[in-house]
Every structure is written in structure tokens, then in C-alpha cells.
Amino acid sequence: MFTEGIWRMLTTKKDKPVEGSDVDILRHIKIAAEGMGVPCFLIGAKAIDLLLHNVYGFNTYRPTMDTDFAVALESWAKYNEFKASLIRTGKFKLSSNKIHQLFYQDTAPVDLVPFGGLEGPQGKITWPPDNAQVMSVAGFEDINAATESVMLGAEGLTVRVAPLPGLVLLKLFAWSDRGETKDAQDVGALLHNYEYVLATERLYSDSALLKLAEYDMQAVGSTLMGRDLAAILSPSARAALSKLVVSQAEREKFVTRLAAGIYWVERDETLPAATKLFNAFLSGLE
Numbered sequence: 001m002f003t004e005g006i007w008r009m010l011t012t013k014k015d016k017p018v019e020g021s022d023v024d025i026l027r028h029i030k031i032a033a034e035g036m037g038v039p040c041f042l043i044g045a046k047a048i049d050l051l052l053h054n055v056y057g058f059n060t061y062r063p064t065m066d067t068d069f070a071v072a073l074e075s076w077a078k079y080n081e082f083k084a085s086l087i088r089t090g091k092f093k094l095s096s097n098k099i100h101q102l103f104y105q106d107t108a109p110v111d112l113v114p115f116g117g118l119e120g121p122q123g124k125i126t127w128p129p130d131n132a133q134v135m136s137v138a139g140f141e142d143i144n145a146a147t148e149s150v151m152l153g154a155e156g157l158t159v160r161v162a163p164l165p166g167l168v169l170l171k172l173f174a175w176s177d178r179g180e181t182k183d184a185q186d187v188g189a190l191l192h193n194y195e196y197v198l199a200t201e202r203l204y205s206d207s208a209l210l211k212l213a214e215y216d217m218q219a220v221g222s223t224l225m226g227r228d229l230a231a232i233l234s235p236s237a238r239a240a241l242s243k244l245v246v247s248q249a250e251r252e253k254f255v256t257r258l259a260a261g262i263y264w265v266e267r268d269e270t271l272p273a274a275t276k277l278f279n280a281f282l283s284g285l286e
Contacts, residue, residue: 011151012054032085041147041160044068066109074117115140136173139237146232165229185261191277195221219280226284
């Protein structure tokens with residue numbers, strides 16, 4: 001399924017263009033990464049919106065000013081060199097309190113998450129100078145080998161973006177790191193919409209899955225999301241993921257937060273809907 005680090009070649013819709021400031025940020029980051037010869041790809045809410053809205057044509061999911069990138073760098077010296085190359089453009093400035101953040105044109109936050117040589121045990125990075133902030137980058141190498149390539153329509157710019165299953169993985173790890181409701185809700189949105197981005201023949205090709213899901217196509221899509229994520233995971237990333245929702249209490253907490261973002265069923269049905277989506281995803285993952 002995956003060749004040369006690219007899962008699929010995609011193009012944004014003509015009637016869903018990417019905003020000019022976002023294009024400028026993407027172009028500068030790509031130039032900086034290519035200049036240093038390091039892999040780089042878009043992650044976070046901006047990646048979700050680029051795929052769901054600009055590529056697949058859904059309504060804007062969660063508007064955000066933040067743009068997040070994963071960059072493969074071998075040392076903090078290289079990390080600082082990467083930031084310096086962006087600052088020299090005159091378009092970016094350092095954040096006053098976050099080492100991983102720049103500001104584009106003084107207003108738009110741009111987060112740069114390093115992975116690769118900077119990782120410690122269990123795929124964690126600790127941010128200098130005091131190493132107080134810890135972040136999981138488990139699975140970033142796997143996602144780097146399965147990115148999607150997105151052509152930004154008339155802009156003539158092609159960027160690498162984490163695939164939808166990879167974004168689910170990153171959001172689950174983000175939930176583990178900070179426990180924010182938005183991360184659980186992002187997982188819910190990705191699972192909910194996955195059936196609509198898959199080819200019809202794939203949705204209906206597995207008769208055993210259709211029967212197991214009782215022909216609920218959202219459950220089918222969520223199961224296939226789990227399978228697609230499993231297909232790109234290394235053993236170490238799979239082991240890290242398996243630790244996130246081990247306890248029943250932790251799983252219930254996550255599903256409750258996921259349910260808070262569900263809008264496509266009646267209010268008293270949100271928790272059952274969230275439970276079905278997440279259980280279907282786990283069954284596909286396993």
C-alpha cells in the first residue's frame with residue numbers, strides 16, 4: 001500500500017482553496033526542510049482540516065490559527081538551525097515562552113515538533129532548557145513513511161500531510177499527554193468521517209465485517225480506520241498505543257469526552273454512538 005513514504009497523491013478542491021497565509025506558511029516550512037534535507041509533514045488540527053475540508057470537501061471542522069509540523073531532526077542544534085532559517089525570512093518570530101513555537105506575521109502560531117534523533121525512551125522528547133515538558137512522538141517515524149502528498153490546487157505547491165489514520169494516532173497520544181477534550185473530539189470527527197472518504201467498494205467488500213457491524217457504515221468505517229492504522233504501525237508504536245486505554249476507567253473517560261463532540265445523533269444517544277465508534281476502531285486495530 002505504501003511506497004516511497006507516500007500513501008496517496010491528493011489535490012485540494014477548486015472551490016475549497018487553502019487560505020493564502022496558510023499557503024505561505026506551508027511553502028516556507030517546505031523550503032526550510034528541503035534546504036536542510038530533513039523530512040517534514042503537517043500534523044494537528046490544520047492537517048485534519050486540510051484533508052477533510054480542502055481535499056474531501058466537508059465543512060470546516062475546527063477552525064484554528066495554529067499550524068503544527070513534525071520535523072525529523074537529530075539534535076537540538078539542528079532544531080535551532082531549522083528555526084533560524086525560518087526567522088531569516090523575516091516572516092517568523094520566536095515565541096517568548098515556548099521553545100517549539102514561532103509566530104508567522106506576529107499572529108499565527110507555528111509549532112515545530114521534532115522526532116528522530118531527539119527521542120528518549122518510549123518515544124518521548126523532553127523540551128529544554130529544564131526538561132519539564134514531556135511529549136510523546138511515538139509513531140512519528142511510522143507516519144513519516146506513510147504520509148499523503150497534497151497538491152494545493154492552483155498554488156502549485158505540494159506538501160506532505162499525515163494520513164487520517166496517522167492523525168488518529170497522534171490525537172490519541174496527545175490525549176495521553178494532556179487529557180484535553182478537543183483531542184478526544186478530534187478522534188471522534190476522524191472516525192465519523194472515515195466512511196465518506198473510502199471507496200464504496202472497500203466499504204462493502206467485507207461481508208463478515210458488514211454483518212458484525214450490523215450494516216452500520218460508521219462502525220464499518222471506524223473498523224477500517226483501525227485496520228489502516230494497524231497497517232502502518234511498527235511494533236514499538238503499537239506497544240505504546242496499547243498502553244493508552246488499558247483500564248476501563250480510562251477508556252470510559254476518553255469515550256465520554258469523545259461523546260461531547262458528537263452532533264449527528266440525539267443528545268441522549270451521544271455516549272452509545274461514541275462507544276460504538278471507538279470499540280469498532282479498537283476491533284480494527286486489533
